[in-house]
Amino acid sequence: MDSLHRQIDALRAEATAKYEQIKLLETRIEQLELELKTERQKQFKRKKQQPAGADTADHDTPPGRKKRGALEAFGAKLVLQILVSCG
Numbered sequence: 001m002d003s004l005h006r007q008i009d010a011l012r013a014e015a016t017a018k019y020e021q022i023k024l025l026e027t028r029i030e031q032l033e034l035e036l037k038t039e040r041q042k043q044f045k046r047k048k049q050q051p052a053g054a055d056t057a058d059h060d061t062p063p064g065r066k067k068r069g070a071l072e073a074f075g076a077k078l079v080l081q082i083l084v085s086c087g
Contacts (some may be wrong), residue, residue, distance in 0.1 A: 025082060036074050 025085065028081070029078065032074065032078065036060065
């Protein structure tokens with residue numbers, strides 16, 4: 001019976017640690033979403049300030065391949081952070 005109680009205590013401790021990790025990751029997600037929103041606003045303002053006819057082509061992207069959007073890059077970065085923190 002004592003071994004069952006120890007198992008239950010260990011599982012509770014593990015669940016508590018995972019819960020705390022989830023809360024930290026949720027907070028980090030909120031921070032990253034705010035940073036993303038701010039960056040998008042900055043980019044929008046810069047695009048508005050560009051003179052008409054300015055070259056806006058992206059030379060870093062190879063031909064035949066689309067440039068990753070901000071949301072896709074954000075998602076990839078977030079998934080990587082979650083994998084590293086759980087790893």
